[in-house]
Amino acid sequence: xxxxxxxxxxxxxxxxxxxxxxxxxxxxxxxxxxVLFKETEVIIAKxxxxxxxxxxxxNGVVSKIERGEILGRLTLDSDIGEIVSxxxxxxxxxxxxxxxxxxxxxxxxxxxxxxx
Amino acid sequence: xxxxxxxxxxxxxxxxxxxxxAEITEGNLITLYGESGAGKTSILRMLAGLLQPERGYLxxxxxxxxxxxxxxxxxxxxxxxxxxxQDYALFPNMTVRQNLEFxxxxxxxxxxIAELVxxxxxxDLQYRRPETLSGxxxxxxxxxxxxxxxPKLLLLDEPLSALDKAMRDKLQxxxxxxxxxxNLTTFLVSHEVKEVFKMSNEVWVLKDGKITSRSTxxxxxxxxxxxxxxxxxGEVIDVEKSDVIFIITILVANNIVKVVADEREASQLSVxxxxxxxxxxxxxxxxxxx
Numbered sequence: 001x002x003x004x005x006x007x008x009x010x011x012x013x014x015x016x017x018x019x020x021x022x023x024x025x026x027x028x029x030x031x032x033x034x035v036l037f038k039e040t041e042v043i044i045a046k047x048x049x050x051x052x053x054x055x056x057x058x059n060g061v062v063s064k065i066e067r068g069e070i071l072g073r074l075t076l077d078s079d080i081g082e083i084v085s086x087x088x089x090x091x092x093x094x095x096x097x098x099x100x101x102x103x104x105x106x107x108x109x110x111x112x113x114x115x116x
Numbered sequence: 117x118x119x120x121x122x123x124x125x126x127x128x129x130x131x132x133x134x135x136x137x138a139e140i141t142e143g144n145l146i147t148l149y150g151e152s153g154a155g156k157t158s159i160l161r162m163l164a165g166l167l168q169p170e171r172g173y174l175x176x177x178x179x180x181x182x183x184x185x186x187x188x189x190x191x192x193x194x195x196x197x198x199x200x201x202q203d204y205a206l207f208p209n210m211t212v213r214q215n216l217e218f219x220x221x222x223x224x225x226x227x228x229i230a231e232l233v234x235x236x237x238x239x240d241l242q243y244r245r246p247e248t249l250s251g252x253x254x255x256x257x258x259x260x261x262x263x264x265x266x267p268k269l270l271l272l273d274e275p276l277s278a279l280d281k282a283m284r285d286k287l288q289x290x291x292x293x294x295x296x297x298x299n300l301t302t303f304l305v306s307h308e309v310k311e312v313f314k315m316s317n318e319v320w321v322l323k324d325g326k327i328t329s330r331s332t333x334x335x336x337x338x339x340x341x342x343x344x345x346x347x348x349x350g351e352v353i354d355v356e357k358s359d360v361i362f363i364i365t366i367l368v369a370n371n372i373v374k375v376v377a378d379e380r381e382a383s384q385l386s387v388x389x390x391x392x393x394x395x396x397x398x399x400x401x402x403x404x405x406x
Contacts, residue, residue, distance in 0.1 A: 017343045018397050024343065036342070039378040040361075068359030073378070084378055086361060110398040114343040 002027060004114065006035055009080040013056045015112035026116035034115040041111040042085035044074060045104045046095045054106040058083065062101045065092065076105055117142050117301060121162050121172040125325060127153040134158055134169075134325035142177070142268075145295055145302045147312045147333070150322035156305045159322075160271045163303065164199055165192040176268055176301075198262030198300075200275040204254040206246040212257050213242040219264035232260040235297060236290050252283035259290060263298055270295065270302040276311070288314055309337055310390060313349050314369070334392075344394030348373075352389045355382055366393055 002020050004027065006013040013035060021027040043054065060076030060083055072089040074097065075082060083105050097103070120137045134155045140146065148156040161167035163174065165181070168189065174182040181190045206215050216229050233239055236256050246254055255275060262270065272291070276284045288311065295302050306312055312319055313333045321329045321336065329336065334349060350368035357363075362382035364375045375393060377385070385391065 016398075018345055019343060038376075040376055066360045068361075071359045071361055073360040084380070086376075086378065110396060113394065113396055 003109070006033075006112075006114075008035060011056075011058055011080060013107075013112065014109045015114060016109045017114060024116075026114065036113040036115055037107045037111050039073075039084045039086045041107055042083060042087075043106040043108075044085050044087055044091070044095065044097070045106060046097065046101060049104060055109060056107045056112065058105045060103055060105055062097055062099055062103060065097060065099060067092065074103075076103065078105070117176050119163065119172070119174045121159065121169040121174075123158070123162070123167075123169045123172075125155060125158055129153075132324045136325075136327055138320075138327065138330075140301065142301045143299060144318050145292075145304065145316045147316040147319045148303060148305045148322055149307070149312060149319050149336075154322040155325040156322050157273055158325075160199070160273055160303060160305065163195075163269060164197050164271055165190060165195050196265065196268040197271060198265070198267040198269070199271045199273070200255070200258050200262050201273045202275060202278055204246070204251075204258045206254060206257055206261070208246055211243050211245055212238060212249075215246070215257060216261050216264055219261045221265055224265070228264055228266060232263055235293060236260045250283075252279050252287060255279065255287055256290060259287070259294065263294060266298065268301060270298075270300045272302065272304040274305050274307070277307070284311070291315065309333075310351060313337070313390070337390075342392065342394045343396075345397035346400050347392060347394040349390065349392055352385050352387055352391055354387065355385055357382075366391060368393065 002017055004015045004017060006015060019027060026033050058078050058080060060078035062074060063077045064075035066073040067089050070089060071086055072092040074085045074087065076085065085105055117140045121134060123134045124131055125134050136159060148159060150156055158167060162169050169184070171184045172182060173184070180186070180188050181195050182188060207218065210218065213229065216232065220226065233242055236259060238256060238260060241249065241253055246257070249257070276287050279287065292315065294300065304315055316333060319331060319333050319336050320327050348368045350366040350373070352364060353367050354365035355362060362377045362379060364377050364382065364385060366373050366375060373393065
């Protein structure tokens with residue numbers, strides 16, 4: 001198992017993978033790879049963050065909100081590009097999210113996949 | 117199993133030298149993949165003893181079937197092989213059962229016929245003549261006949277390319293079943309990526325008579341290497357919008373799985389697409405059955 005630190009724009013993201021540098025040739029310092037995560041795994045927070053275990057935090061501005069009956073789709077503009085988050089519509093309501101809000105998008109280290 | 121073959125072959129654009137040298141774990145199902153004229157059929161014919169290499173060696177199990185040096189060259193009848201080509205070549209004047217029985221060697225135990233009729237579900241067809249059968253049914257009979265002598269090698273030269281998709285699927289399942297039940301080492305010539313995935317655990321790419329790569333279908337056909345440990349290939353059978361997300365239904369082997377996708381992912385997918393489904397090893401639940 002390896003904890004991989006990824007430089008993405010100004011952020012340092014972390015990913016845990018089962019591979020090791022011995023088993024996966026792409027796990028090499030300074031190697032450029034793709035960082036993948038599912039939209040359903042993007043957690044949204046607004047305002048001050050209480051201490052929490054999530055390490056991958058990306059600041060963004062809400063650029064679009066699509067409300068479904070159960071799920072909602074948030075589009076964020078961030079320094080590292082557009083990020084989409086799928087969270088429940090009730091969560092959107094609870095956070096009183098609207099266009100232009102500053103939010104933090106978070107992804108657990110075990111949800112980040114790497115692709116060579 | 118070991119084989120080395122060298123032979124000059126003629127192709128549409130001049131001639132080339134076939135040179136293959138391979139060691140194979142018996143029990144594998146290997147697809148030979150490559151453009152026409154790359155030497156795939158010639159390899160099958162050399163394994164079968166229908167085409168003689170200039171130089172070479174072939175050992176299956178502990179038996180040497182061909183050795184140019186030792187001047188050993190077993191005839192096709194002496195080699196323990198079963199062959200199925202695209203055309204069925206059944207005897208028209210015999211019933212299905214007679215076609216199978218004709219393939220028995222002298223004094224062979226006839227129980228193998230019943231076993232094959234059962235495995236390939238030929239019970240209802242066994243007293244019919246080939247002319248009354250559909251293409252898929254004929255190919256099932258041809259498959260059964262190829263196995264009557266309990267061969268060690270099964271050689272399949274695009275046996276399903278003339279069949280429609282549903283029939284192809286069914287025949288692929290029969291071949292897999294026979295491959296396991298008869299402990300075969302199987303060589304399949306195929307051009308269809310989906311078939312290669314479903315059927316083989318090893319794929320060889322042939323080009324101008326040389327094996328240019330030996331790998332699993334996944335590492336050959338998926339362009340990217342994804343770190344996810346829970347990964348499968350399948351075929352998209354449905355893309356459905358639900359709320360703000362899409363539900364993608366994918367056929368993975370014989371199982372239907374559903375994957376939630378964002379519209380950016382879904383817009384790139386359509387029914388019939390071959391896809392890689394990957395998740396991290398951290399996500400799946402495991403529950404013991406029974």
